[in-house]
Amino acid sequence: MKNSIQLFILFLSLTSTAAIANNSEIKKGKQLFQTHCASCHGVAGGMNMSKRTAPPIIAVRKHYIGTYPDKFSFVNTIADWVEKPDRNKTQMRGAIRRFGLMPNITVNRDDVEKIAAYIFEGDIESPAGFQDHVKQMHGNH
Numbered sequence: 001m002k003n004s005i006q007l008f009i010l011f012l013s014l015t016s017t018a019a020i021a022n023n024s025e026i027k028k029g030k031q032l033f034q035t036h037c038a039s040c041h042g043v044a045g046g047m048n049m050s051k052r053t054a055p056p057i058i059a060v061r062k063h064y065i066g067t068y069p070d071k072f073s074f075v076n077t078i079a080d081w082v083e084k085p086d087r088n089k090t091q092m093r094g095a096i097r098r099f100g101l102m103p104n105i106t107v108n109r110d111d112v113e114k115i116a117a118y119i120f121e122g123d124i125e126s127p128a129g130f131q132d133h134v135k136q137m138h139g140n141h
């Protein structure tokens with residue numbers, strides 16, 4: 001009995017340490033996103049594409065999460081993209097037609113992986129009207 005209580009306490013402390021590490025990764029990812037990506041992928045400009053230079057990041061997330069539903073492949077695919085945007089690997093052909101190919105930006109791989117983790121599971125903001133846009137463009141499902 002005593003042993004199982006000790007084991008249970010050990011289990012609790014291990015899982016909460018993992019949760020804290022994960023939270024600080026997401027927090028850092030959010031800051032890095034603000035620094036390196038938000039000028040183009042932020043909420044400024046809303047859903048008015050003529051006022052934007054790139055799709056909002058919530059739209060990028062939506063396009064990637066279907067093909068890469070697990071965190072590992074999601075994070076790696078986004079990190080590969082940022083390292084070298086390549087029109088043959090796009091998930092967002094319409095965005096390239098509208099905005100042109102994303103330019104190369106210099107961010108180290110570690111930081112991009114934190115940013116991608118934040119895009120995967122952080123509380124990313126969506127511009128007003130995004131949900132209506134999804135319904136119009138892709139049907140209500």
Ligand code: HEC
Pocket residue numbers: 033036037038039040041053054055060078081082085089090091092093095096099100101102103105107112115116
């Ligand atoms: C100077 C503007 C700019 C910055 C800064 C920028 N992007 Fe982009 N990004 C674009 C544009 C424009 C597109 C849409 C065209 C395209 O897909 O290439 C895009 C598309 C994307 C896509 C979808 C690619 C596809 O076609 O499937 C991802 C993923 C992405 N950006 C991630 C990021 C991340 C992460 C950052 C920050 C590290 C970032 N971008 C910073 C302009 C930018």
